Amino acid sequence: MMAAMDEQRFPVEQLHGFAARVFAHFGVPAGDADRAAEVLTAADLRGIDSHGVARLHFYAEMFEKGRLNPRPNFRVLRSSPSTATADGDNGLGLVVGPRANDLCMEKAESAGTGWVSVCNSNHYGIAGWYVLQGLPRDRINWSMTNASKLVTPLWGNERMLGTNPIAIAFPGQKEPPIVIDFATCTAAYGKLEIAKRKGAKIPLGWAVDREGRDTDDPDAMIAGGALLPLGADRDHGGHKGYSLALMVDVLSAVLSGANWGPFVPPFAVSYAPPARSVGKGLGHFFGSMRLDGFIDPAEFKRQIDDVVRTLRGTKPAPGTSGPLIPGDPERAAEEERRREGVPLPESVVRNLRDVAARAGVAFE
């Protein structure tokens, strides 16, 4: 694959090492910094470019302003054999999230399943990273997080919910796993930004302007409009996407004691703080289910192989090469990027060099 004119490719190891050095510079212990860098660059590898090193300067800025705790005291507030609620002590979500995910998998060790709700955290990278961790252990892992407001409820005209993603993965035997990871809005904010950069229009159904009218202009959404939930309008199931976003918000934040809905703190320091505080930080929700709590794991994986092959055998829609399996595009991106390097636009490279200079950390 050719890099676009304004893109440069970097080995993922370089980006990983750089991110870890930046986190360590801000006081994150070496082990945590390394793992946080792993989670962050998983986004770059898997082609979810908006969630990878392109965000590093936001993290750096948050540390510089003292808005993130580099050495959080991760505390379990409440627990039962299969559940726990944890307080992330305002640490990096990239540190708090993996720790909660580990706790969830430990709970399942004895109880069959583990479910952990987390408050007082921050952005945790891609939801998909967490569910991939369950696959080699014969687990079905779940991962959700809330996020600062961008999406309007159906029939609303105001940002009230985050893009609140859901991820879950199912291991196969000979076939690759089914890896589901999606935001509960129609289209991710990153896609609007790409359209804006290109001066392109967006499809109707992605967003409304500040008056609540359908718009094909990305700027009209960015300037005070809102994203639409998956389904977009009533006829096409917009109430379903809205329900999913709300479900993620309740499980991640109401259940843990974090901020929910329009009160989730923004990621960037330049945004105005929410109107009020209804909890601590933002929230995540993790689950881990042992396959052998339900069925012989070998039988499960054999059936998943059959499911995957059966779905690949679906008669293709006209003009397509047929259905994909969830996770196919990300796996293809990862293979290509491990081989060829991660393509970064010039603007992101400039940002990284700026972070390097300010933190006194080598980029190369």
Add this chain to the structure above:
Amino acid sequence: MMAAMDEQRFPVEQLHGFAARVFAHFGVPAGDADRAAEVLTAADLRGIDSHGVARLHFYAEMFEKGRLNPRPNFRVLRSSPSTATADGDNGLGLVVGPRANDLCMEKAESAGTGWVSVCNSNHYGIAGWYVLQGLPRDRINWSMTNASKLVTPLWGNERMLGTNPIAIAFPGQKEPPIVIDFATCTAAYGKLEIAKRKGAKIPLGWAVDREGRDTDDPDAMIAGGALLPLGADRDHGGHKGYSLALMVDVLSAVLSGANWGPFVPPFAVSYAPPARSVGKGLGHFFGSMRLDGFIDPAEFKRQIDDVVRTLRGTKPAPGTSGPLIPGDPERAAEEERRREGVPLPESVVRNLRDVAARAGVAFE
């Protein structure tokens, strides 16, 4: 509300009593028959007319042909402290589902959460009934089921998945609960049937014809086309709806050892059997989470009230009265129908009288 010209209203108690007598006629023990009738008529009360007594003649036909076991031996095949897999012994889904849901709630009693996957079952009514059972016990209940094929994966042109619904409910304190219950396709099959009866067109994005072309003709879908997953096309997140339908299928059927995807047995005896069998019957998945495994239940419910009021306060989209809370329409239908009776179209009344005559059971 006026009944339409071809509609008659019936007290729900009459429909409940009739359905229970019909099930008992076919050998279902009295307690099971009564509960099955309760689950069935919950659909009529809540306005999900396609899943209520309109289906009774299908159940009767299945019993007549010996395709349903009136006295199933519900067996737990495997379990851990928080999980179980159960075999429904080809019983009525309206009997097997509630039993599995009870088991799930019992598991949670000691483990904090309970998760039950069920094979060898049949259609279980509305997903929402199961999650309502958790509310008075301070639980968050989950419910999913797979169903016979109607939906194509994104970029496919063939029925491969069911309309596979997801339900989950969250209790409030002074405000009504949030009750989420939706099929993972863009629009339910029942809506196509209504359009067909009226000779009306359907919105683009609901279905494709047998050639895989977008269609606004309900007949074109019915005659060998397919429903589209929530999101409909790639630009509008059709891969997300497809992922959700697949998730429900795996949790309900692969995890339990039931038939999945295109191999789920059809509901009506007149349909051709699937190409092959990959498991037993169809499958459900239930979850029950104790609120107090995560947080003080009173605090959770207070926050849910705040969520509900905050969302109701969203600035309305032009031409609407603002966002609803998931569960609002069903609750409104239930209030009205408990008061005024359940409206049934003439065709359904004829079907019920026919069932009454064949079973030798009084309808009135």
